[in-house]
Amino acid sequence: MKETLQVIKHEFIHMVKTKGFVIITLIFPLIALVILGGYQFIQRIDAQDTTTGIACVGYVDEAGGFDDISQTVEIALIPYQSPEEATKALIAGDIREYFVITPEYVSTGRIDRFTLARELEIPGSTRNEVRSFLLNNLLQAYISDEKLERAKSPAWFTSTRLDETGQISPEQGGVAGVFLLPYIFSFLFWLAILMCSFTLLEGLAEEKENRIMEILLSSISTRQLLLGKVIGLGIGGLLQILFWFLSGWFILGMVSTTVGGMFIGLEIPVRLIAFGAVYFILGYLIFGTLFAIIGALTPTFREGQQIAFFIVPAGGIPLVFAPFFANNPDHPVTYFLTFFPITTPVSSVIRIGVGNISFWELGLSITLLLISVAVLLFLGAKVFRTFLLMYGKKASLREIIRSLSQA
Amino acid sequence: MSKSADMDTVNVSRISKSFSSALVVDSISFDVRQGEILGLIGPNGAGKTTTIRMIMDIIKPDSGEICVLGERLSAITKKRIGYLPEERGLYRKLKVIDSLIYLASLKGIASHDARNRAEELLKRIDMLPHKNKKIEELSRGMGQFIQFLASIIHNPQLVILDEPFAGLDPVNTEILKEIILELRNEGKAIILSTHRMNEVEELCDRIFMMNRGQNVLYGELAEVKSKYRNNSILLELEGELPHLEGITGKHDYKDHIELFLDKETSPYEILKQLTKQEVRVSRFEVSSPSLNDIFLQLVEKE
Numbered sequence: 001m002k003e004t005l006q007v008i009k010h011e012f013i014h015m016v017k018t019k020g021f022v023i024i025t026l027i028f029p030l031i032a033l034v035i036l037g038g039y040q041f042i043q044r045i046d047a048q049d050t051t052t053g054i055a056c057v058g059y060v061d062e063a064g065g066f067d068d069i070s071q072t073v074e075i076a077l078i079p080y081q082s083p084e085e086a087t088k089a090l091i092a093g094d095i096r097e098y099f100v101i102t103p104e105y106v107s108t109g110r111i112d113r114f115t116l117a118r119e120l121e122i123p124g125s126t127r128n129e130v131r132s133f134l135l136n137n138l139l140q141a142y143i144s145d146e147k148l149e150r151a152k153s154p155a156w157f158t159s160t161r162l163d164e165t166g167q168i169s170p171e172q173g174g175v176a177g178v179f180l181l182p183y184i185f186s187f188l189f190w191l192a193i194l195m196c197s198f199t200l201l202e203g204l205a206e207e208k209e210n211r212i213m214e215i216l217l218s219s220i221s222t223r224q225l226l227l228g229k230v231i232g233l234g235i236g237g238l239l240q241i242l243f244w245f246l247s248g249w250f251i252l253g254m255v256s257t258t259v260g261g262m263f264i265g266l267e268i269p270v271r272l273i274a275f276g277a278v279y280f281i282l283g284y285l286i287f288g289t290l291f292a293i294i295g296a297l298t299p300t301f302r303e304g305q306q307i308a309f310f311i312v313p314a315g316g317i318p319l320v321f322a323p324f325f326a327n328n329p330d331h332p333v334t335y336f337l338t339f340f341p342i343t344t345p346v347s348s349v350i351r352i353g354v355g356n357i358s359f360w361e362l363g364l365s366i367t368l369l370l371i372s373v374a375v376l377l378f379l380g381a382k383v384f385r386t387f388l389l390m391y392g393k394k395a396s397l398r399e400i401i402r403s404l405s406q407a
Numbered sequence: 408m409s410k411s412a413d414m415d416t417v418n419v420s421r422i423s424k425s426f427s428s429a430l431v432v433d434s435i436s437f438d439v440r441q442g443e444i445l446g447l448i449g450p451n452g453a454g455k456t457t458t459i460r461m462i463m464d465i466i467k468p469d470s471g472e473i474c475v476l477g478e479r480l481s482a483i484t485k486k487r488i489g490y491l492p493e494e495r496g497l498y499r500k501l502k503v504i505d506s507l508i509y510l511a512s513l514k515g516i517a518s519h520d521a522r523n524r525a526e527e528l529l530k531r532i533d534m535l536p537h538k539n540k541k542i543e544e545l546s547r548g549m550g551q552f553i554q555f556l557a558s559i560i561h562n563p564q565l566v567i568l569d570e571p572f573a574g575l576d577p578v579n580t581e582i583l584k585e586i587i588l589e590l591r592n593e594g595k596a597i598i599l600s601t602h603r604m605n606e607v608e609e610l611c612d613r614i615f616m617m618n619r620g621q622n623v624l625y626g627e628l629a630e631v632k633s634k635y636r637n638n639s640i641l642l643e644l645e646g647e648l649p650h651l652e653g654i655t656g657k658h659d660y661k662d663h664i665e666l667f668l669d670k671e672t673s674p675y676e677i678l679k680q681l682t683k684q685e686v687r688v689s690r691f692e693v694s695s696p697s698l699n700d701i702f703l704q705l706v707e708k709e
Contacts, residue, residue: 002515003512003513004514006509006512006513007513010509015503206498206499209497210497210498210499211494211495211496212495212496212497212498214460214465214490214492214494214495215490215496215510215554215557215558216513217463218463218465218488218490218492218511219485219486219513219514220485221482221509
C-alpha cells in the first residue's frame with residue numbers, strides 16, 4: 001500500500017509538472033477570457049458611439065405626412081427639403097447620415113439611405129428609431145398610443161419549463177442552460193479523460209522504452225504499478241476539470257452582467273457536478289485501462305498512440321449527438337450511446353446537463369460501466385505481466401490469447 | 408528446512424522455462440550463499456537473464472522451485488533484493504537525486520533516509536556534484552552508475568547484477584568492481600551475470616556456467632581452474648629453446664611459448680632442466696586456463 005502511494009505521488013507530480021498539462025489546463029480559461037473580454041470590448045465601443053452625443057440624422061420627406069419628430073429621442077431627426085440640401089449638410093458634417101422617404105414609400109416601404117461611413121450594417125439605434133418614427137407618423141392618427149406601442153413590439157416571450165408532474169421545473173434557463181453548458185462541460189470532460197489516458201499510455205511506453213519497467217517491477221507488483229499510475233494520473237485529471245470548472249464559474253460571474261444576459265439565471269445543477277465526478281472516474285478508468293493495455297501490447301508510444309486514436313473518436317461520438325439527445329430521450333440511438341461503455345460517460349454527462357435522463361438510466365449505465373471496468377482491469381492485469389517486458393516486439397493475437405488463458 | 412538452506416540466500420532447484428516451444432532454461436539448480444559472489448556466466452542467449460527474471464518473479468518458471476532468503480519470493484523479500492537488470496533505464500527528465508529517492512521509496516525506504524543514503528553513495532563515486540542534473544544530461548556510463556546505485560540504495564541482502572560492466576570504461580569498471588567486492592565483504596550475497604567471462608574471474612568465488620539453457624559447469628572458481636588445467640607452462644627466454652624431456656607439444660606465440668607436458672612430468676621438473684642447461688628465463692608460469700578457454704573446451708566436447 002505504501003508503495004502504491006509512492007507511485008501515486010510520483011505519477012501525480014510528474015504529470016502536473018509536464019508542460020503539456022500546464023498549457024492545456026490554462027489555455028481554456030484563457031481562451032474564454034479572451035473571447036468574453038473581446039465581446040465586452042466591442043460592446044463598449046458600440047456604447048461609446050451613442051454616449052458621445054445624440055447622432056444627427058437628416059431626412060427628406062418625398063412621400064409627405066412624415067413630420068412629427070417629437071417622439072424620437074435616441075437620435076436627432078432633422079428634416080431637409082431636398083436630397084441636394086441634405087447631401088450638403090452631410091458633407092459639411094452637420095449630420096451623420098440622411099434618408100429619403102420615397103414617394104412610393106407607403107406601397108413599397110422603400111427608404112433610401114445615404115452616409116459617408118463604411119459600415120457593415122445600419123447601427124441598431126438608428127434603425128430602431130427610424131422605424132419607430134415611421135410607425136408613429138403612419139398610425140398615430142388612427143389608433144391609441146397604447147396600441148401603437150404594442151404594434152411596435154407585439155410580443156415579449158417569457159418561457160417556463162414544467163416537469164412531468166406539471167410543477168415548475170427547478171432547472172430553468174435559456175439556450176445556454178439547456179444546450180451550451182452541458183456541451184462545453186462534456187467537451188472539457190472528454191478532453192480531461194483523454195489527457196489522463198494519453199499520459200498513462202505515454203508513461204507506460206516511456207517506462208517500457210526506457211527499460212525502467214523491469215527495475216520498477218523488481219520492487220512492486222504489476223497491480224501496484226497499474227493502480228498507482230491510474231490513480232495518480234486520475235487525480236491530476238480531476239484537478240484539471242475542477243480548475244476549469246472554478247475558473248469558468250469565476251469568468252462567467254465576472255462577465256455575465258455584460259454578455260447580454262445569455263448566462264443569467266444559469267445555475268450549474270448539483271446533479272451535474274456529482275454525477276459528473278462519478279462518470280469522470282469511471283470513464284477515465286475505462287479509457288485508462290484500455291490505453292494501459294494498448295501501452296503494454298505495443299512496443300513504442302507512437303504505435304500505441306496510433307491504435308489509441310481509433311478509440312478516441314468513438315468515445316467522443318456523443319458530442320455530435322448532443323442536440324439529438326435533447327430532443328429524443330427515448331430513441332434507440334440515445335439508449336445505445338447511453339449504455340455502450342465507451343460512449344456512456346460523455347452521453348450521460350450531456351444528458352444530465354440537458355436534463356432528460358432518468359434515474360434508472362443513470363443506475364444502469366453506471367452498473368454497466370462498473371462491470372466493464374472490472375472486466376478490463378482483470379484482463380489488463382493478465383496481459384500486463386506478459387507483455388510489459390516484451391521490448392521492441394509487437395504482440396501477436398495468438399500470444400495475447402495465450403497470455404489471457406495462462407496467466 | 409535443512410541447515411544448508413538456512414545459509415543459502417538463493418536456492419534454485421530444477422527450474423525450466425520455455426518460450427513458444429523453445430526451451431530457454433533446462434532444469435538447472437544452484438544456490439547462492441551469504442558473503443559470496445556467484446558468477447552466472449555463459450554466452451549470449453544461454454538463458455542467464457531468463458534465470459534471473461525467474462528468481463525475481465518477473466517470469467514464472469514452467470517447473471521447479473526457487474527460494475529466496477528462505478521463502479518463495481514475496482513482497483517483503485523483494486525489498487531485501489537489489490536488482491540491476493540487463494535492460495535498464497531511468498526517467499530521463501527526472502533529477503539524479505529524485506530518481507534515487509523514488510526508486511528507494513519503492514523499496515520501502517523513507518524519503519529522508521533515502522536522500523542521505525543517496526548522497527553518501529553519490530559521494531562514494533564522486534558524483535555528488537551531479538545530483539541535481541537530469542538523467543538525460545548524464546553520459547551513458549554515469550547513468551549506468553546511477554542505476555547501479557539505485558539497486559543497492561536500500562542496503563539489500565541479495566544483489567543481482569545482470570551484465571553490470573556493459574558499456575563502462577576501464578576506469579569505471581574498476582570502481583564498480585571495488586564496490587562489488589566491498590558489498591561481498593559486508594556479507595551480502597551477489598549474483599553476477601555476464602557473458603564476458605574473463606572480466607569477472609577475479610571477482611567470483613564460485614561460478615555457474617550455462618550454455619543453451621543448461622548448466623555445463625558449477626563450483627568453486629579455484630577448483631574449476633585446477634580441474635581444467637591443461638598441464639602446460641608459459642615460457643619467455645633468451646636464445647633458442649634447448650631439448651627438454653617430457654614435452655609433448657609446443658605452441659609459439661608472439662612474445663612467449665607454451666609447452667605442453669606429458670602426464671608424468673611436472674612443471675618443477677622442466678624448471679630443473681632449464682636451470683641445469685643454464686637457460687636465461689625471463690618468465691616461467693604454470694598456465695591456468697581462462698574461463699573462456701574452459702567454456703570453449705566444454706562446448707567442443709559436447
